[in-house]
Amino acid sequence: MKELEQAGLARLRDGWISGGAAFELAPVEWKDLAAASSPDEQERRLLAIAAQALDVGLRPAAPKTLKRRPSLPVLALPVLPDRLRPSLRAALKYAADARLKTRVATLVASRGFVLHPMDWMPAASYQESPDVYAPWVDWQAGADGERKSRREHLTAETWDDFYPAARRTALVDLRRTMPALARTLIETKGATEPAEVRLALIELMRFGLGADDVPFLQSLSTDRSGKVREMAGRLLARLGERGNPAEGGSEDPIAELAAFIEEGKSGFIRRRTTYAPIKLKSPAQQARRANLFASYYFRDLASHFGKTESDFIGAWQFGVDDNADLFLVRMISVSGSDAAVACLADILVAEGGKLALLVLQLMLRLDGGRKRLLIRQILNDAQNLAALAQVEGAEAGWLEWGDLTKGKTLSALRSAVSGDNDVMKRSAEQHLETIGFLVTAAAAEKLINEVVAAGLPPASPSLGLLRLNAALAENPSQSDR
Structure with a gap:
C-alpha cells in the first residue's frame, strides 16, 4: 500500500x-x-x-531469513498429567542449573512420562538428556523438516535420515546389542565427518568394547586428528593392547613415571610388595608427575613393575599422597581395563571416607550396581553427602527407606533442619533435592514426613522433587484424560 x-x-x-x-x-x-x-x-x-x-x-512481509520450523516431534512416552505439572514446575524452579533440571526430567522419565514442552525443553548443546528426548534435542538444533528425525533402524542407507542426537542414541543401542554393526557404521560413515564429530563417534565405542574392535581402533593411529588418536589409544589400552600415548618427553616415559613410585614390602609373616608415591621436592616435579599420569596408560605402568593391573592396584598405598591417588584413579578411569576399574572401585568403596569419593572419577566406567554401592557408602558415612550430587549416571527412584535408616544420613538431616545453623540448613535442603531423585516414591513420602516433623517448613522449596517423586507413584496408564 x-x-x-x-x-x-x-x-x-x-x-x-x-x-x-x-x-x-x-x-x-x-x-x-x-x-x-x-x-x-x-x-x-x-x-x-x-x-x-x-x-x-499493511501486513508486513516475512523476512527472507525467516524459516518455517517443523512441528515439535511427539515423544515415545505420554506427557506428564496436568495435575502433576504444578509439582513439576516447583521442582524445576528449585533446580539451580541445566544439570539439575535434567535430573528432574530423568526422574519423570523413569516413571513413564515426559515433560510438557512449555515446562522444560532440553538444550541442543546438552548431551545428558534422557534418550527419549533425542527428537526434541534435534528439533532444538534446527531440524529443517526435510528428513525424518528417527527411522526404525539405523543403517548406512538411513544414516542421513537421523539427526545427531537420535543417531547417537541409535548407535549406543547398536553397540550394546550388535556392536559389530555399529562399529562398521562408525568406520564407514564417520570417516568423512569433521574431527569433532568423528571424535564423538569413536567415544561411543566404549559401549560394548571388545577384542573385535582392536583392528579398527589400531587403524586410527594414522587419523588426522590428534584427539581421535588419543581416544583410540585409550580404548586400546582398556583392551590390553598397545596404544599411542602422547608424544614428547623422555625416551622412556613409563620408566620416568615409575621413578616417582617407591616399591616396598609389608607384613611380617606373609611379605607382600607395596607401591607408594615418593615425596616430591619441587613444584616442577609435581607438574611433571601429573603430566605423565595423564599422558600414558595404566597397563604399561603396571607391566613395568611386572604386575597385572589388579595386583598393582591392590598393592598401591592409598592415603600417602592425595594428589598421587587422584592421578592414579584418573589414569585407570581412562585407560584401565574393565576389570581394573571394577577392582579399584571395590577397594575405594570398602575403604570408605574420602577414599570412597575418588570413585567419582570412575563414574563413566562403573555399572549400576557399583554406583549403588557408592551411594549407599556415602549415605552410611553421612559426612560427604554433597558428593551425592556428583554421582553421574545414577539411576532414579531406586533407593529404599531402609537404605536411609541404616546409616547416619537421616539423623544428620533431622539435626540440620531442626538446628539454628543456617549454613547446615541450606546444605540439608540441597541434600534433600539430591535424595529426592534417588529414592522410591514410598521413601520420598516418608522422608518428607520425617524432615517436616523435625522442623522443616512444609512449604519449603527443597521438598519439591520429593513431593513430585511421591506423586509419581501412580502408573502412567492412569494419566489424565
Whole structure:
C-alpha cells in the first residue's frame, strides 16, 4: 500500500477517534461503495474496508531469513498429567542449573512420562538428556523438516535420515546389542565427518568394547586428528593392547613415571610388595608427575613393575599422597581395563571416607550396581553427602527407606533442619533435592514426613522433587484424560 493511502487511513482513524464522521475523508473508490447507504451504514462500511486494508494490505512481509520450523516431534512416552505439572514446575524452579533440571526430567522419565514442552525443553548443546528426548534435542538444533528425525533402524542407507542426537542414541543401542554393526557404521560413515564429530563417534565405542574392535581402533593411529588418536589409544589400552600415548618427553616415559613410585614390602609373616608415591621436592616435579599420569596408560605402568593391573592396584598405598591417588584413579578411569576399574572401585568403596569419593572419577566406567554401592557408602558415612550430587549416571527412584535408616544420613538431616545453623540448613535442603531423585516414591513420602516433623517448613522449596517423586507413584496408564 502506498504512503498516500496510508495517510488517508490515518485521517479516517483520527476522525473516528474524535467521534465524528469520516465519510468525506474517504478515497473516491470507497465513497462509491458506501454512497447509497444511510450515514450510519456508510461509516460501518468504511470501517470494514479500513480494517481489511490494515489487517491484510499493511501486513508486513516475512523476512527472507525467516524459516518455517517443523512441528515439535511427539515423544515415545505420554506427557506428564496436568495435575502433576504444578509439582513439576516447583521442582524445576528449585533446580539451580541445566544439570539439575535434567535430573528432574530423568526422574519423570523413569516413571513413564515426559515433560510438557512449555515446562522444560532440553538444550541442543546438552548431551545428558534422557534418550527419549533425542527428537526434541534435534528439533532444538534446527531440524529443517526435510528428513525424518528417527527411522526404525539405523543403517548406512538411513544414516542421513537421523539427526545427531537420535543417531547417537541409535548407535549406543547398536553397540550394546550388535556392536559389530555399529562399529562398521562408525568406520564407514564417520570417516568423512569433521574431527569433532568423528571424535564423538569413536567415544561411543566404549559401549560394548571388545577384542573385535582392536583392528579398527589400531587403524586410527594414522587419523588426522590428534584427539581421535588419543581416544583410540585409550580404548586400546582398556583392551590390553598397545596404544599411542602422547608424544614428547623422555625416551622412556613409563620408566620416568615409575621413578616417582617407591616399591616396598609389608607384613611380617606373609611379605607382600607395596607401591607408594615418593615425596616430591619441587613444584616442577609435581607438574611433571601429573603430566605423565595423564599422558600414558595404566597397563604399561603396571607391566613395568611386572604386575597385572589388579595386583598393582591392590598393592598401591592409598592415603600417602592425595594428589598421587587422584592421578592414579584418573589414569585407570581412562585407560584401565574393565576389570581394573571394577577392582579399584571395590577397594575405594570398602575403604570408605574420602577414599570412597575418588570413585567419582570412575563414574563413566562403573555399572549400576557399583554406583549403588557408592551411594549407599556415602549415605552410611553421612559426612560427604554433597558428593551425592556428583554421582553421574545414577539411576532414579531406586533407593529404599531402609537404605536411609541404616546409616547416619537421616539423623544428620533431622539435626540440620531442626538446628539454628543456617549454613547446615541450606546444605540439608540441597541434600534433600539430591535424595529426592534417588529414592522410591514410598521413601520420598516418608522422608518428607520425617524432615517436616523435625522442623522443616512444609512449604519449603527443597521438598519439591520429593513431593513430585511421591506423586509419581501412580502408573502412567492412569494419566489424565
